[in-house]
Amino acid sequence: MSNLAVANRYAYALFQLAQEKNDLKKVNEELQTVKAVVESTPEFVSLLSHPKVTNQQKQAFIQENFTKALSEMTLNTLLLLIERKRTDILVPMINKFKELAYEAQDVAEAKVYSPKPLSEKEQDHIAEIFAKKAKKSHLEVTNIVDSDLIGGIKVRIGDRIYDGTVKAQLDQIGRKLLAGTR
Known part of the structure; x- marks a missing residue:
């Protein structure tokens, strides 16, 4: 069976x-914290995958460092993955859990590209408008600053892209001019 399965x-x-x-929301937040640690600390991944470090040592390390930050359910999941030598699937498992949790909560994730950082109020306004378009009750907005953009924003929700950037509008005008239409 593949690791993804x-x-x-x-x-x-x-x-x-x-x-x-x-506890969907709480567990999802805890797993995102674990994912952030995994992605920002390569030494942590090395420790979990090192063959000379015993499972007991790995589990003790996890308990020592994560007991206060994680609920019993999340902590036990990490310990189970260590016990079964499945720490290599930790990030894909977290990603799939997030997908399932968001679907159950009628939430979607939106990446908003803008030429400058957006304020909290602007992000909330974008979330409100695009949640309706995505037919979701709520959007989790992640603002990505793209200095190549002249102005406007580009919103990506799943596989849909809403491009309201100045560059996209200029490209559209250019295509119309080349086609000879107004």
């Missing part, structure tokens, strides 16, 4: 448990 199974099992206990 295994990651999906673990994510789905954790999702069902979290949903049963009404």
